[in-house]
Amino acid sequence: MRHPRAILITGASSGIGEALAVDYAAPGVFLALGGRDAARLENVAAACRAKGAEVRTAAIDVSDRETTAQWVSMIDQARPIDLVIANAGVGLEDGRTIDDAIVRKTFAINLDGTLNTVLPLLPAMRVRQQGQIALMASLASFVGLPQSAAYNASKAAIRVWGESLRQTLRHDHIGVSVICPGFVTTRLTARHKFKMPFLMSAEKASRIIRHGLARNKARIAFPLPTKSAVWLAGVLPGGVTSWLMSRGGRG
Numbered sequence: 001m002r003h004p005r006a007i008l009i010t011g012a013s014s015g016i017g018e019a020l021a022v023d024y025a026a027p028g029v030f031l032a033l034g035g036r037d038a039a040r041l042e043n044v045a046a047a048c049r050a051k052g053a054e055v056r057t058a059a060i061d062v063s064d065r066e067t068t069a070q071w072v073s074m075i076d077q078a079r080p081i082d083l084v085i086a087n088a089g090v091g092l093e094d095g096r097t098i099d100d101a102i103v104r105k106t107f108a109i110n111l112d113g114t115l116n117t118v119l120p121l122l123p124a125m126r127v128r129q130q131g132q133i134a135l136m137a138s139l140a141s142f143v144g145l146p147q148s149a150a151y152n153a154s155k156a157a158i159r160v161w162g163e164s165l166r167q168t169l170r171h172d173h174i175g176v177s178v179i180c181p182g183f184v185t186t187r188l189t190a191r192h193k194f195k196m197p198f199l200m201s202a203e204k205a206s207r208i209i210r211h212g213l214a215r216n217k218a219r220i221a222f223p224l225p226t227k228s229a230v231w232l233a234g235v236l237p238g239g240v241t242s243w244l245m246s247r248g249g250r251g
């Protein structure tokens with residue numbers, strides 16, 4: 001969809017979600033923005049309103065299935081959603097500890113949170129035979145990188161789910177795109193102590209994502225050097241990839 005008019009974005013209170021919200025904000029555009037931090041969310045809403053958009057915010061936790069379903073359904077009934085961007089996500093692992101609670105929380109927010117956002121919208125979108133779904137995966141979804149096993153696995157599940165969903169929903173004229181960024185400067189990556197190759201700003205990432213969504217691309221993966229590296233790591237024999245990772249590949 002080249003000019004979506006009603007857009008719902010989760011994880012809009014900072015980082016890539018914030019940049020997307022501000023990027024899409026314009027007169028005639030309705031934005032439903034979600035995040036947990038109400039104060040940060042309101043700041044983003046104010047920036048979007050200043051650009052002429054109509055904005056509604058909701059401080060909700062996407063891992064709460066019932067609340068999220070109520071919110072997205074309520075928005076969709078009031079303003080049928082053209083584009084949903086299931087972006088909320090966390091990277092909580094420290095690379096050393098395998099903590100049961102952190103592993104489960106990562107899946108609950110990244111994977112269940114995505115399902116909680118998208119699934120309640122599908123019946124109405126299918127009836128309307130219209131809509132676009134953007135799922136935030138990661139280049140980390142292509143290979144089991146060290147340091148963040150649960151994060152990588154949650155993103156792999158989102159990516160593959162989205163790639164399959166695209167095939168199913170194309171009969172209903174609903175677009176599905178998976179977004180696979182490399183490293184982007186946000187609160188999520190601020191905690192990384194390692195060197196992040198080809199790090200880019202959230203604003204630049206947003207422009208690339210928006211361009212890809214306007215063309216209904218199946219996969220919006222960037223930047224090219226990181227994309228090429230993870231592709232290579234994915235096609236090499238498992239033992240070779242594992243050896244390379246043990247020598248310091250990070251993601």
Ligand SMILES: NC(=O)c1ccc[n+]([C@@H]2O[C@H](COP(=O)([O-])OP(=O)(O)OC[C@H]3O[C@@H](n4cnc5c(N)ncnc54)[C@H](OP(=O)(O)O)[C@@H]3O)[C@@H](O)[C@H]2O)c1
Pocket residue numbers: 010011012013014015016017034035036037038040060061062063087088089090091109113136137138139180181182183184185186187188189
């Ligand atoms: N930065 C990167 O290098 C990179 C690369 C690939 C993919 N990604 C993905 O991009 C997405 C956005 O991350 P970011 O880098 O922009 O980091 P960020 O600045 O930390 O943004 C994460 C967003 O998700 C929201 N969020 C987290 N947990 C939530 C929950 N339980 N319920 C509702 N909202 C929640 C946060 O809102 P609150 O803080 O208000 O809860 C925030 O708005 C994530 O899915 C991430 O995995 C990032």
